[in-house]
Amino acid sequence: MTFNELGLQQSLLDAVNDLGFETPSEVQEKAIPILLSKESDFVALAQTGTGKTAAFGFPLIQKIDTQSRTTQALILSPTRELCLQIANEMQLYSKYEKGLNIVAIYGGASITDQAKQIKRGAQIVVATPGRMKDMIRRRMVDITKIDYCVLDEADEMLNMGFFEDIKDILSNTPKEKSTWLFSATMPKEVSTIAKKFMHKPIEITVGAKNAGASTVQHEYYVVGGRDRYAALKRLADANPGIFSVVFCRTKRDTQKIAEKLIEDGYNAGALHGDLSQNQRDLAMNAFRKKQIQMLVATDVAARGIDVDDITHVINYQLPDEIETYTHRSGRTGRAGKSGVSMVIVTRSELRKIKTIERIIKQDFIEKQIPSGIEICEIQLYHLANNIKETTINDEIEGYLPAIGDVLEGIDREELIKKVFSVEFTRFFNYYNKAKDLNSVSSREGNSKGEVPSEGSVRYFINVGERDGYDWMTLKDFLRDTLKLEKDDIFRVDTKDSFSFFNTDASFTPLVLETFTEFKVNGRFVNVEVSNSPEKRNRKKRKGGRSNYGSRGRSNDGSRGGKKDFSKKGRSNRRKGFH
Incomplete structure (x- = not known):
């Protein structure tokens, strides 16, 4: 199937051609025709990196009335980085749509400047839950007349504690709107949101629910608790061209491991919530330019990583929530490329490997730390x-x-x-x-x-x-x-x-x-x-x-x-x- 067969208008097809897209991904192929032809609630379960932004972005742009300056669509995303990424991609998709304004609102930037942008007329608002709730409270934004609400990375927003914020935000939207929910996994909290704020949604699944991407090979290495860092260094040494994200559970561990890697001569950097926004931007820019080969990150901070050629994900520590592993491994093996997800575990954690295998519906390969x-x-x-x-x-x-x-x-x-x-x-x-x-x-x-x-x-x-x-x-x-x-x-x-x-x-x-x-x-x-x-x-x-x-x-x-x-x-x- 080609993009021409999905029902997109010519201006969007021109943008597709400019972007070099040739064939739609599975989630795009399934979602776009439904979202264009129906006015209904919609749930899509698909892995990170499968093209979800375009799956909801193109239909949303086509449905917007550019003659009206009223805010017609709200897209909620978990982090500032992802919010900016979505807004930037939407602007590329809509390059031939005259009169369409897309505004990103997020923390760490001037709220008054963002309010001015919206007041000038923003048909589509892309927002983080915290900043959106704050602007609603200050009456800086009006979402009472929106036609569409998109919840992107819904499971991650809920994992980050935005459940109450999302409920408050959705309570300020009209019941007649269409709600589109995109998520990599479907934990209970996401199901609760779907049941409470959606009516008989059409559901599509790309792959099995909660399953990992088929382009990712999953490996685990069993070491003693004190050898975890030494094992990390050997895995890096074992892959000369490594370009990776290393996941830790806490901000403290993330900073400590990054500092140790730098001291030991590796091109490493840290990405976590205790860094200033400027520090996070510098780290991400260096990573995109491959000046950093090993980016040590927390799960929350990593939601803004929009890099397609990451070769390895290294789980220095397994996440507390097993479903989070799906998001981690989804950072590699993107855009049709293959990747490797490595897990460093102790013997006492082996039971978690079996649990993850059951959830992602893929087997792990047990490997040895190189000599x-x-x-x-x-x-x-x-x-x-x-x-x-x-x-x-x-x-x-x-x-x-x-x-x-x-x-x-x-x-x-x-x-x-x-x-x-x-x-x-x-x-x-x-x-x-x-x-x-x-x-x-x-x-x-x-x-x-x-x-x-x-x-x-x-x-x-x-x-x-x-x-x-x-x-x-x-x-x-x-x-x-x-x-x-x-x-x-x-x-x-x-x-x-x-x-x-x-x-x-x-x-x-x-x-x-x-x-x-x-x-x-x-x-x-x-x-x-x-x-x-x-x-x-x-x-x-x-x-x-x-x-x-x-x-x-x-x-x-x-x-x-x-x-x-x-x-x-x-x-x-x-x-x-x-």
Whole structure:
């Protein structure tokens, strides 16, 4: 289906074209025709990041009478950031609607300025509950004649304690209006609002109720309570290109963890309610520009994060309300991209994992915190790839003779080892003899049919995100190439230019034979066994093809086409290899 088939008027289709939207998302496809054709109450259950703003935004704009300056629609959202995001998106959707005014009202800004904007004529008001209630009390806004009321992220507004505010606000609206409620989950409080203020609403569900997005892989790591922060750092080190939100339960923990990460050399920042609005804006702007790779946030503050390419969500602590996990994991795997939601838990919290699985209707994969030597290996690959991809600065030409004099007498192989040792030694010294952080899990069996690590083999493959793969598409590629079942390929970890995956040991001959002199679009795709950390000696495999930066090194780092550089194998990163 296309946007042309949804019933939108031409001015909105022109805006759709300008925005580059091609096909509607599922929630848009289901909601827009209903909202355009019917004057009724409406409930939509859909995950964060599925395009809900456009789902209610386009029909709302089309129904507004731009000839009247009366406020005709109210959109309530839980946070200032989300309020501004909705208002900005609505303005983009309505760029060809002459005479349409959309005003955002929220705390932290001049209430008198906002009142003046409304007085000049605002057909659509986007508001946070607290500021809207305050303006109603001061008679700065009149919503007694609105035709439409949209409750966006309804479950989150109620989780934040806005139940009474919403009831008070809705009591100032006419009974004849249409109420549209959008929510990721349907807890009891949302049902109460629906029953009290809505009449026979039409309901649609995108996916199962409260279910998590199918583009997100859910993982959990069992550690001791004192090792939680050390585990967080290793997970960050295990993913060199990480761009993540780290969730903590309290504002105090959020600030403390962010400060510790910064002290330890990570590009981190904090986002929570105790920060001033200016501080929060600075943090969000830095995050959007990827100057911050790890944004440590509370659940409330994170509602304003409108970034589509977040690679990981890390649950440093599980939320008190299990339904909140759905919102957290929904920050990644957005706009059709894949993502990973990681949970750091102690053994006593394992029962919560089962509860979450039941609510989101998806299984978790139990994974191991990477060892120190595995992190060193991944960082070494990451450094090699960065060197390979670095654009040469021509200004260095004038310095080359002097540099050549300094390096005189060092042969090529020794020079390579020295270059890589500059960074590798720092990581190796940090992680050498690092303890095992993994706590023995008491959970019976592994989810998704995962084979215990003792009976599995870990492989290195020289393709990654730069080749267009994520954990889902790489798993599909391997399954189709090897003609194996879905659960026969597991623990797929994609990095920038390389990846790792596991199979049961019985499939090793098939894997190595299949990927001998194997090409995709004329390029060799190499797969090698990445041994466990305890096994330092590597075995060479016939048929391999040396490829600097991804494979083809001896144990001591020298270049040798028939030797294997890999020492261990997972994925890792600590600040140092850039």
